[in-house]
Amino acid sequence: MRPTSSLALLLLLASTFTWAGGDDDDDDEAQDVAPARMKMEMDFAPLEISAPAMPAPMAAPGSFSARVGGSGDIEDLYLALAQGILPEPGVLRPEGLFAMHDLPTRKTGPCDVTLCLLGEVSAAPPPAVAPAQALVMLGFDTNLPLEGWSRPPMHVAVVIDADPALVQHGGGGLVGAMLGLQANLGPQDTLSLVSAGREQAVYAQALAGDDQGGWITAARRVALSPEGQVSQGVARAARLLQETSPPGHLMRVLVLSTGAPHRMGAAPETLKAQAVTLAESGIGVTAVSFGGGLDTAGMAALAGAKGGAFGRAPSLEGVARVFGEDFEALFVPLVYRFGLEISPASGWRLSGVFGVPEAALTWDSAGVARLTVETLFVSRKRGAIYLTFAPEGVSGMPPAPLREGSALAEVRLSYQQLSGEWIVGTRRLAPEPMELESTGxxxxxxxxxxxxxxxxxxxxxxxxxxxxxxxxxxxxxxxxxxxxxxxxxxxxxxxxxxxxxxx
The missing domain is CATH 1.20.58 (Methane Monooxygenase Hydroxylase; Chain G, domain 1)
Structure with a gap:
């Protein structure tokens, strides 16, 4: 997949729009923002997606999209409730919630570049976010058609943490998970399987992606390991990728583990450094935790470098469903260092942000909010970020009502294409009639x-x-x-x- 070199920001709003490309400078929780008016800046990374030309107000689902979140951590809430446990408030992390849903935004035309930003503004926010008076939805579109597009071939080296507490003898759950992965691969792809234990086992090396029999045999050979050493398994998988990957293949390490700290073999900061080193050599890490463990900082660290993706499943058996629902969102990068800077108009302040990873959002003393996500991935589900705006309350005077066409904020977008080229653009946000609202x-x-x-x-x-x-x-x-x-x-x-x- 080769990204194009320009950007169209389809924000569904009437006003001037500018964009520029080629700048080589390499520079599932709602967040309450400071009371002062501020700018919000978000930096994301790799995202490549496309959409066919569709002039209809609500485009048919004919193109891939992208999602910012995607870890599915809202499953922790559902699992706790199923066990009769009243969860802690912090379990409700909204990036996981929104990643579980398909949230289509209205489109005014085709997206003819790698990534387009869609936008809608409503003067009817949900009552729970009072005193907010405006709700903004920022969605994504790409130029990758669902039909006819093919991703690059890949070599996936799977690191399985065979925790005796969760993996049954005979490997039935693991076989199902592996078949869920293999169902998304073809003869052009390559698969390997290594252990996360101290035994240094390599169960399969460079199998063809469609070699189902060989893959089942390898999965059944996996031995339970009382001591998890995920870090060692990742290093083993990386060496195998470097030694055996065919030319032109995407190289990815897939880690399957409960994510429990005692199974990781290293502290989160060490795992993050390991992932950064792998990214520098062209290897991305997909980390999928299973079993409902809430302390998965190590897995998140492995997925926190460039090209990293983090997913969750309620059980090892549920991993196959995760792969089946949105395989590309865990394995196929779209763009890097995607960034948004949102500047509220005079009299307004940003009061809430929904649908972005909580740990990635930071604020400085001047009230600027920054979000950094190393990679955005191709997704079959249409993702979105939601923002709420409240009156600034200048000098105790009542705020001016939000009217159709009146300025609410200005958005600045930037991202780095896989080719390395930078794309930037700006657009004005203003509310529209409620009857034009999208399903998303x-x-x-x-x-x-x-x-x-x-x-x-x-x-x-x-x-x-x-x-x-x-x-x-x-x-x-x-x-x-x-x-x-x-x-x-x-x-x-x-x-x-x-x-x-x-x-």
């Missing part, structure tokens, strides 16, 4: 309402205000419509209510 904006509004309500209710319950927590949950206002649109979130809401009432 409507769904995002409902999901933010659910997220904020659940998190605040859990915090109230943790503080001992049980009645207040129950009242907040009961007042969320979800009914049959939301139950049909968001069955997992609806079930989690009911389960949380039941657990609180039982205490």
């Amino acid at each position: 904006l409507r769904d995002g509004r409902a999901l933010i309402q659910w997220l904020v309500t659940m998190r605040e209710a859990l915090a109230q319950h943790q503080a001992g205000d049980v009645d207040g927590a129950l009242s907040r949950l009961a007042g969320m206002g979800w009914g049959p419509t939301e139950a049909a649109r968001f069955p997992k979130e609806y079930a989690a809401w009911l389960e949380t209510l039941a657990l609180m009432q039982a205490r």
Whole structure:
């Protein structure tokens, strides 16, 4: 895949637009922002995606998209509730929530470059984010058609952490997970399998991607390991990739582990340094944790370098589903160092950010928010970032109402293509009529309402205000419509209510 050299920002808003390319300077939680008006800057990295020409207001799902989050860590909430455990408020990390949903944004035309930014502005934010008076959805489009596009061939070296606590003898769960991976590969791809234990085992070396029999045999040979050494397994896999990968293949290490600290073989900062070294040699790391462990800092560190991706599954058996739902989002980079800078108009301040990794968002003393994500990946699900804006409240005067066409913010976009070329562009954001809202904006509004309500209710319950927590949950206002649109979130809401009432 070779990115194009220009950028179109399709923000669905009327105003001037400028872009420039070729600058070689290498320079699933909502975040409450400082009360002063500020700029928000986000830096992401690799993302390559495309979309066919579609002039319809709501384009058909004919192109790949991209997602910022993607770890699926919202599964931790569902797993805790299924076990009868009332989770901590911090378990509700919204990048994982939004990564689980397909959130299409309205399009005004085709995307003819690597990555396009789509945008919508609504004067009707979810009630839970008051005093916010505006909701912005920023979505993604690419020039990669779902039909007819083929990714580059790859060599995937799998590191399996065969934890006796979670892997049954006979390797049934592992075989299923490996077949889920292999189903997305073809004869042009290459597979290898190594252990994460001290035994230095190589179970398969450079098998053809469609060699199902060989892959099953290798998976069944995996021995349980009482001592996990994921770091050693990653080093072993990297050496194998460097020694056996065919020319032109993407090289990726896939780590399958519970992510428990005692299985990693090194501290998170050491694992991050290891991943950075691999990235410098052209090897990306995909880390998929399974089993519902909440302390997966080591796995996140492995996925934190350039080309890294992090995913989660409730069990080893569930790994196959993760691969089947959105394989490209874990393995195929789109762009690097994708950045957004959002400057609120006079009288407005950025009051919330949803759908970005919490750890990647930082603020400086001047109130500038920066988000850094090393890599964005091709995705079959349309991803989105949601922003809320509140009145700045100058001199105690009432804020001017937000009107259609009035400026709310200016967006500056930048990203580095896989070829190394930089693309930048700017655009003005302004609200539009509510009847033009996309499905993604409507769904995002409902999901933010659910997220904020659940998190605040859990915090109230943790503080001992049980009645207040129950009242907040009961007042969320979800009914049959939301139950049909968001069955997992609806079930989690009911389960949380039941657990609180039982205490």
